[in-house]
Amino acid sequence: MQYKAPLRDIKFVMHELLNSTAHYQTMNDYAHVEADIVDSYLETAASFAENELSPLNQSGDAEGCHFSNGEVTTPKGFKEAYKQYCELGFTSLTAEEEFGGQNMPMSLNSAISEIIGTANWSFGMYPGLSEGCMATLEHHGTDEQKQKYLPNLIAGEWTGVMCLTEPQCGSDLNLVRTKAEPNDDGTYNIKGSKIWISAGEHDMSDNIIHIVLARLPNAPAGTKGLSLFVVPKFMVNDDHSLGARNAVSCGSIEHKMGIKASATCVMNYDGATGFLIGEENRGLNAMFTFMNVARIGTAIQGVTAAQFAFQGGLAFAKDRLAFRSLDGTKAPEKPADPIIVHPAVRDMLLTTKAFAEGGRALIGYMSQFADTVAKGEGEAQEYANQMLSLLTPIGKAFLTETGLEAAGHGVQILGGSGFCTEYGLEQNVRDTTISCIYEGTTQIQSLDLIGRKVLGSQGKLLVNFTNVIQQFCDDNKDNEAMEQFITPLLNHIKQWGELTTEIGKQAAENPEAVGGAAVDYMYFSGYVTQAYLWARMALIAQTEIAKGNSEHAFYDAKLKTAQFYFTKLLPRTTTYAQRISTGVEPYMSMDVEQFAF
Numbered sequence: 001m002q003y004k005a006p007l008r009d010i011k012f013v014m015h016e017l018l019n020s021t022a023h024y025q026t027m028n029d030y031a032h033v034e035a036d037i038v039d040s041y042l043e044t045a046a047s048f049a050e051n052e053l054s055p056l057n058q059s060g061d062a063e064g065c066h067f068s069n070g071e072v073t074t075p076k077g078f079k080e081a082y083k084q085y086c087e088l089g090f091t092s093l094t095a096e097e098e099f100g101g102q103n104m105p106m107s108l109n110s111a112i113s114e115i116i117g118t119a120n121w122s123f124g125m126y127p128g129l130s131e132g133c134m135a136t137l138e139h140h141g142t143d144e145q146k147q148k149y150l151p152n153l154i155a156g157e158w159t160g161v162m163c164l165t166e167p168q169c170g171s172d173l174n175l176v177r178t179k180a181e182p183n184d185d186g187t188y189n190i191k192g193s194k195i196w197i198s199a200g201e202h203d204m205s206d207n208i209i210h211i212v213l214a215r216l217p218n219a220p221a222g223t224k225g226l227s228l229f230v231v232p233k234f235m236v237n238d239d240h241s242l243g244a245r246n247a248v249s250c251g252s253i254e255h256k257m258g259i260k261a262s263a264t265c266v267m268n269y270d271g272a273t274g275f276l277i278g279e280e281n282r283g284l285n286a287m288f289t290f291m292n293v294a295r296i297g298t299a300i301q302g303v304t305a306a307q308f309a310f311q312g313g314l315a316f317a318k319d320r321l322a323f324r325s326l327d328g329t330k331a332p333e334k335p336a337d338p339i340i341v342h343p344a345v346r347d348m349l350l351t352t353k354a355f356a357e358g359g360r361a362l363i364g365y366m367s368q369f370a371d372t373v374a375k376g377e378g379e380a381q382e383y384a385n386q387m388l389s390l391l392t393p394i395g396k397a398f399l400t401e402t403g404l405e406a407a408g409h410g411v412q413i414l415g416g417s418g419f420c421t422e423y424g425l426e427q428n429v430r431d432t433t434i435s436c437i438y439e440g441t442t443q444i445q446s447l448d449l450i451g452r453k454v455l456g457s458q459g460k461l462l463v464n465f466t467n468v469i470q471q472f473c474d475d476n477k478d479n480e481a482m483e484q485f486i487t488p489l490l491n492h493i494k495q496w497g498e499l500t501t502e503i504g505k506q507a508a509e510n511p512e513a514v515g516g517a518a519v520d521y522m523y524f525s526g527y528v529t530q531a532y533l534w535a536r537m538a539l540i541a542q543t544e545i546a547k548g549n550s551e552h553a554f555y556d557a558k559l560k561t562a563q564f565y566f567t568k569l570l571p572r573t574t575t576y577a578q579r580i581s582t583g584v585e586p587y588m589s590m591d592v593e594q595f596a597f
Contacts, residue, residue: 001311020035106296182216223284259430303363399526516583
């Protein structure tokens with residue numbers, strides 16, 4: 001499938017829904033970012049994605065990465081495309097000007113990441129991981145580390161990765177065994193192995209900077225005993241030239257279901273030289289800078305999956321002929337009607353469209369809070385941090401799960417053709433499945449949402465957000481045309497609070513109740529969060545239609561998609577609320593031995 005960037009809708013989100021220009025004016029560092037600058041970046045990204053990356057998507061999947069004697073070669077065309085990506089300035093977009101960056105907002109970068117990722121998700125992972133590496137060094141590195149690593153990372157000449165997972169240790173970082181032994185010169189010997197390291201080894205950059213979690217001798221047990229280290233593939237000399245090869249090697253690459261053009265590596269550290277980032281035994285705190293960037297990036301993958309499924313499904317549904325419409329022939333000159341006339345097909349198309357456009361709005365909404373966390377001050381910065389804390393697990397879990405659902409709809413719309421490789425829709429399913437797993441599984445994100453963010457804050461973080469929704473409803477309570485959105489929203493935020501209280505009561509009797517309710521609570525939260533954004537989009541559409549805007553068809557489609565969301569998707573919350581009300585007992589009543597076959 002040839003990807004076409006949805007620039008009109010991306011600009012709608014940035015300029016009309018979120019008023020990015022006014023948002024950037026609230027921060028001195030971003031005050032110069034006007035709408036025309038944003039549009040220029042978006043259009044450049046769209047051209048690059050459509051003409052360079054999209055043609056490599058299926059070929060990269062078919063070829064995959066190659067591994068030989070510790071070296072990884074990316075598929076044909078990837079190295080050249082990455083060079084062009086660097087020349088266009090995308091690697092330096094959000095980085096600090098002091099080290100060669102452009103100091104642009106994350107919200108702009110997120111929109112560009114969607115464009116790049118929808119065209120070719122495997123490609124986008126290479127520079128995407130570097131962004132987290134740069135952010136970690138910017139926030140926690142010493143002046144010497146910043147000077148040594150950031151300029152080449154920002155230029156794209158070097159890339160960066162984060163290294164957490166080990167064979168015995170996935171989401172539970174208490175079990176990390178990689179060791180860091182102090183040397184007399186202030187460096188550390190890093191010994192251990194990491195698995196599932198995306199872009200851990202490849203041929204697209206001259207050096208790869210590994211951000212590694214490891215444990216110092218006599219460190220406290222658990223996550224409180226983890227420290228963070230920068231471990232370069234090649235040592236860096238004082239003049240910033242490359243020195244000797246470090247004791248870092250790739251043992252193998254994984255044979256995966258999807259994202260085959262992204263190298264997923266086993267990395268071995270055999271006494272590699274590492275340099276401490278931040279304080280000893282405070283590595284996880286520093287790593288969260290990397291992880292939070294990565295979680296928003298992974299949430300974007302859910303949007304890319306839905307957008308890809310929508311584009312592929314729509315093109316096929318308009319052309320594919322099958323049966324006649326039940327209320328009368330729609331294409332009498334043809335032997336059958338195009339399948340887009342059938343309600344069942346439209347249901348799938350509208351679901352993918354609603355998830356893509358609603359997800360795009362949520363990513364933009366989250367990313368603006370990330371802008372303020374990065375460059376804001378005082379109460380505004382603290383408030384943004386609280387909002388982002390709540391929204392990140394919702395965005396990561398809900399958008400990836402709905403993205404995977406949308407990817408499945410794309411295959412279903414195409415029928416047997418969707419199951420074959422020619423159209424790329426089956427690849428979309430394979431590529432997207434990982435998004436629900438890495439950077440914290442759906443289940444882990446759901447536990448984080450209800451356990452740490454909602455109950456852990458005594459409901460404060462949730463109240464922050466429901467107050468925003470309540471204010472929107474109050475502002476539009478007298479708008480008759482908005483009643484179809486306002487009443488369901490009010491009912492749902494009330495129920496959201498009630499469900500939170502109910503889970504708290506269940507947990508007082510049985511702590512396992514939190515785990516039992518977590519995923520259902522996440523889905524409920526996700527549908528309500530998107531409902532709020534869809535209501536805001538509907539209001540804009542109604543206003544523009546009333547003004548006689550020449551783009552009537554665009555705004556009318558936006559309004560009708562909002563109505564579809566509220567009438568056909570938002571009611572799914574009823575099931576999640578019912579499941580929460582039944583408690584954890586149905587999960588836990590059976591003895592382990594009874595799980596037999």
